[in-house]
Amino acid sequence: MKRRMAVVSNSGASADGRSQWSAGRRLAVSLPIFIVMVGLLVSISNLTTVPWDNNPTGQTIETLTSDTAVTFAADETKGVSADTAGNAALDQAGTYEVSKRAVVLEVARDGTLVGSPHEVAVDENGDVSQQTPDNSTDTGSGTGDSDGVTQHITVLIREPVGAQGKHPGMVFLHGAGYGTAYNSFGDVAETLASAGFVTAVPDKPVWNTSDVTRDYPASARAYDAVVGLLRDSGNVDADKVGLYATSESSWIAQYVVDSDRRIAFQVLLSPMVFTPRQSLGFFVSQDFALVGANEGYQSIVRRVFNSDAALVGLHNFDLDLPETTAYRVPTLVAYGSKDVMTAQVEGAKRILTKAHEAGNWDVTIRSYPIANHVLRLGDESQSGTQFADDYLKDLTAWASGTALGLQQTSERVAGSTIYQSIAVPDELRPRTAMTAYGLILHVDTVLLLVITAVMWLVALGRRVRWRWGGRSRGASGRRSGNDPLGFTHGFGNALVTLSITTLATLLLFGAGLAQVILAVMRLDWGAAPDEEPGMIWWSWPVIQVVCTVVVWAWSRVFARLIEVAVDRGILAWPPRAGAIRSVVSGSKPVLASTRFARVLFWLTFAAMLHVLFVFAFWGLFIY
Template sequence: MNDVSNQEEHTAARPAQQERQISQQQTLGAWSRGHRLAVSVPIFIILLGMLVGVSHITAVSADIQPTGQTMAMLTGDTSVAFRTHAGSTLPTLNTYKVTQRYTTITAKRPSTGEIQKIRMLIREPKGAGANRPGVVFMHGAGYGTCDNSFGDVAYALSSAGFVTAVIDKPVWSTNDITRDYPASATIYDQAINYLRSLNQVNAKNVGIYATSESTWISSYLLQQDPKVAFQVLLSPMVFSPRQSLGFLASQDFTLVGAHSGYQSIVRRVFDMDGTMFGLKNFDLDIERPAAYRIPTFVAYGSKDVMTAQVEGTRKILDLAHQAGNWDVTIRSYPVANHVLRLGNEADAGTGFADDYVNDMVTWMVGTAAGLNQTSERAAGSTLYQSIAVPKDLHADRALTVYGAWVHLAMVVTLLLTLIVAAVALVKKIVFLVRRKGPALGFKYGFGGALLSLTITTLATLLLFGGGLGQVIMGIVQLAWGGAPAEDPGMMYWSWPVIQVVCTLVVWAWSRVFTRLIEVAQTRGIAQLPPRKGAINDVVSGREPVLASTRLARVLFWVTAFAMFHVLLFFAFWGLFLY
């Protein structure tokens, strides 16, 4: 009996003895500050090196030289004049009263067979007789209708003797980035043929009025229909969407005062391979001589921050000359914005700049009458272009695949972290209410470190979104003719702040991992061979390195994985380029 009693006492004392031995090992094995620093620095260098490497690998260079291009006009007088026959006069604005009526056409999308019922608003000069010229208006970006688009300019042309047609924009089930430009060209041509069929219209004298985005469509239209008689191109987008939009974003990021880091985002975006996501419009083949083989009137505004005016004009002239056409008139108007207005087009009563309407109507009338132009071909304010069109942008499939993976992985891991964190929060609340003690059981300050690093990283992500959002809002203001703010504010200082914070976060994570290694060593895991039973003690939670509960350990590693993907997200967009 005494032997059994002594054996039980010895067995009961064993856990206490093991705890004292482990405590002694921990005390004896605790690292000095210098030891911790010696381990932290290599980990920091490796982590930072990975992120810097990603930023350099995903960087996209774009040649935007030369900067500050200009093209002088032959005269500042934008008026248009023609040589008329003796005793004859040309109709001008308000020569005729205007009547209007609606009709409907069925727009069938050739690629899919999808049907859209489109209303068409016809304006006619009352009492003008037969053999009238016609004009079909082509919408820019957005979702314009026949009622809210081109009302003033269509009325002006009809008052000068033109039969005009404005249709609802053919969009079908597409959106701003999936527009079907060849199909749209077919429908606009359908509207042209409708005008040609009218008794009062000269079928050989129907032209188009295209603005902004629709100048991509007009290129397809003129290749499909060689009988279009003339065209007015308002702020034409001469180059492919990848090049035109890349230029627009690069220039406007600079104009609003955004940090150069945000400007580098533009190059990554427009080097994406959109075909992977069903986006086929980035590389439209629109630079064709056939698009400029007819008499052409090109108009720009000096406050237009969306078009490459100098290179665009040169390209139009080059393509027109290749097609044997020398009848190209260029007009540039000071103070006018992208839609040749003096302000936001959406605001009622916002008029056109200077004499644009008079000049354009006069050109249309004289051209439709087949007269010879006597005024200068290039007139108005000097054209200016801040940077070159980034023509070296191209579809990079590898960059696109990696970028998609980084963004998807970040979203998935953040959602998973949110779910696990919600479960942990519920458990913590239950434990607090029932006074059951620690719910998660984090050890050695890992819980507090995880919380602070997570909050810091996510706050940095929000700061990045806020800075980029301010840049976008500044560009929208520019597009409507506004002036950039004198102090760019967050869109400038947020980038270097994020860079500093990201570097500090990487350093903090290296310290956390160093602490993990230190505790693992004191537990007898980080040695060869591991202390007998050490791994089982850690896995079972009897002698934890991170936390005493499995939920806490899962929360730590899931969160750490998610925060690493946030850092990879920052690296992809160039925040680790110093």
Template sequence: MPQTAQIPQVWGRGRRLMVSVPIFIILIGILVTVSNITAVPWNKEPTGQTIETLSPNTAVTFHNPTGTPLPGRGSYKVVSRHVTIKAKRPSTGEVQNIRVLIREPQGAPSGRPGVVFMHGAGYGTCDNSFGDVAFDLASAGFATAVPDKPVWSTGNVNRDYPGSAAAYDQIINYLRSLSSVDADNIGIYATSESTWISPYLLRMDRRIAFQVLLSPMVYSPRQSLGFMVAQDFALTGAHAGYQSIVRRLFHVDSSMLGLQNLDVPTQFDVGYSIPTFVAYGSKDVMTAQVDGVRKILDMAHHAGNWDITVRSYPVANHVLRLGDEADEGTALSDNYVTDMVNWSQGTVRGLKQTSERVAGTRIYQSIVVPSELAGDRPLTVYGVVLHIATVVLLLAAAITALIALGLKLRHMIRRQEGRTLGFARGFGNALLMLTVTTMATVVLFVAGLGQVIMAVVKLGWGGAPVEDPGMMYWSWPVIQIVCTLVVWAWSRVLTRVIEEASARGLAQLPPRTGELKAVVTGRKPVVASTRLGRVLFWITTVAMLHVLLFFAFWGLFIY
């Protein structure tokens, strides 16, 4: 008897739902598990720490037995000149020609003290850095040296801190070589990032007489930057989800990537073994001030040094300026320069300080320094592999889509018959819709994170937080909702694939005779009748699922 052709059975809504739900649960379970496994616990307690100052008056005074007034700002006219120093990087032998702007007090007696300035982050030069402070110190009788920042061939992420210390020491030795300067009375003026360099310098050169530290970063770069970014993300009003990105980011094992600076040791007792003037601004959103003061005092006392003066100035930002540092001509905090110059004058003369050691506005810190931060190698390996795979798959999907578009246009121009992709039963439209939705979610994620970063940068320059965080807050839950809906949509698409495969006899063991070949050749397609269509569908599907894994890595599936 002749065989009756088998008619594929169409699944009803109930059966499709019964298959879709388990697929959705499996997919969402995988993504939620990834988000929770990659989550990093972070102890922010105690919060709202303070140190009460001993006096609101920041003035620095000394007992002066002679009664002769000490030189102050404007006591001398200032003359300046440039010199060039060949700074050699010890680790590589690389040489950088560093221009140094020397300012000296005209008519001041010989044996004058000196100060070498050390740059914070960025690429400061001798002509655009520390001009006002260096001039004021020179007008008070100090020889000052402001160099180009020693960077050689390094960038912001691979600075050579010990090498930079050696370069600054060359400049100190140049000042010592001047007949008008007291070689044993030279100090340093370090700010922000350079306070990671100053401990190396003091360990290298024990003749340095004193130091002025603006917003010292005390802890390791990983801990200091982790504190700064976590605090600033919160201050901007960013959603807690964006804040959780910081935890994952600062648990990266940077040594795997050839970057050692995150964990470079910076906490040396010898770095605080000399008379030290520490200055903070109350609007500084980058420095852990309470923990910093405690750590500085602890290390100084271990080194046998009790000559530590701390000043906290109201309204001032990270570099002791009033207002947004991005604006040209932003003034320094009231009284700061006068206090710093007076402290330097009394210190180089060995006078006894009569003013309070800790003075100014109350010192405040919002969260504790995350001292538990450390590199997590398994997390880093997974993250690197995931991100590389996602980029590669997205590029492959984009290239395949461009090829398909090119063939489609050629068919249209030549009016050729035949289908370019031959998607079956709406798979093409579903693939396009889900791809556009998923990538639009990526754009929203990048836009939200970008807005948070811009707000953090503005805070760092001394700007005020916005009253309404807007996208920085609402974009995170929106992305979470869209991602969940996308996962459900993908489960429905995969259900349709299973339905079509089942109708072809591919979902049974063993597969129906001849059906596998018919599907592979496109004669009886499950997804598409052309090889290009099938390749595009599966590459794009896998790429989009990797995008969801990317979201899971950064915590978007923690509800």
């Protein structure tokens, strides 16, 4: 009896059952809990941190002249005389009228044709290509139908009217998105055709793939089928068919040039030279910095591009590109000074190195001031944007002179200074353990949030019924006071407050990240970044402060649970007689008098803790 009375006395409870813990004792219990929780979250942030070296920064290549004009020496043996300036007199844009015809191919993913190509009527209403950028993501209408195994690809062929003999050909390879024969490359294809080329713009071969599951080798085989279509045309010189590739399709062009040894030349517009992991990691990291995103948001990029995407069936991050043969043909590389997506300095160096290793010294590089990623002036997201000054003229001259086999007399590297802000992240690699942990964490978090939301909807229904009924009873049949769920000692209110705060912080995190992504998209389309970054800067430290406060509040809640448990005799050794039974039955609850409320509390706590773990995974507790 004396022993039991001693335990009650040590619990700190007064005769009326109220806790007599001092503020200092509560702090002494809360502080270690807070330190352990913060330490765990900081450890997760550190364990998921990946190395990232932006050096060297501010790389440049000084061009030999600002004049981007491409000229060739006249060659009477090839029927090319000199113009008034002493250069080769080449066919200019507008020399010929242009006719169009459309051909449909059914192409399997292995590159084989199903049936024979057949001509169809040109859809004049669908030909909006001269009003849209070259890498338009518009899906168009009535073209590119696919059953996942084969795809019907419409090829829009433009031909010079009245030109004699056989002509060089150009096949266009689409950039990102779902461009069609009718909404892509119209102005440049029309220009080249009016200068004597036969051009072919196909629907983008995608089959049943998406932007992140694109089958690049299969796409290369489909484009090569279009090359074969041109070669079989009676008015095309089969040994003078080249490629025009933009951005993403420069990866595909490498496969085409490697497999088809008859490709005569290639034009690479803002080429993605390195693997997708490196190229995308570079441009997203650079753009996050350019728009003024907080370093914390920038750290998200590092984790994303160090992920092992193969775990979820995405195998394009680390393409085995055939670089040794990709640049063996005469190549024109064109950049825009406002392009914020391409590693121009290291890319140009890589192309030159690989071309020279393949024995090709016929590489021409042009950099155009003010132009964006697709060599347009202005916002790429808007239709009708024009090409950079002289680009079409220079392109036509280079393609014509190269197809004729003339000797180039203009400088190989010309235009504005080529600039690159940060280094290509060569250290990127798939981190399987980190990726697996991140996937499990995020899936568990979503499931817990869904289950918790359902539980809270049930709780809301009980509260509504309680209000209408005037009272609520717990599992034992006793009234639960003013809380219809049976929470005691203010735990219900604390749970609601902390849950709302944590979820509000999660929404702020999502909104901040969304703002960064929108700012990057505007930048990529050619818009200037805002002078003041605003939310994309201040939201990160605000989230950090709020999360720290939430962790402290949770530590206080657990300290209060310990306090009540001590008062109830649960934490005494041995436990006070009948203490456990009274807590389980709800007659003297620590947390709540109902089983439902106790399950709701711990489920909600687990969900909110997982949200904090998600924040920690993305580096919130170290940046």
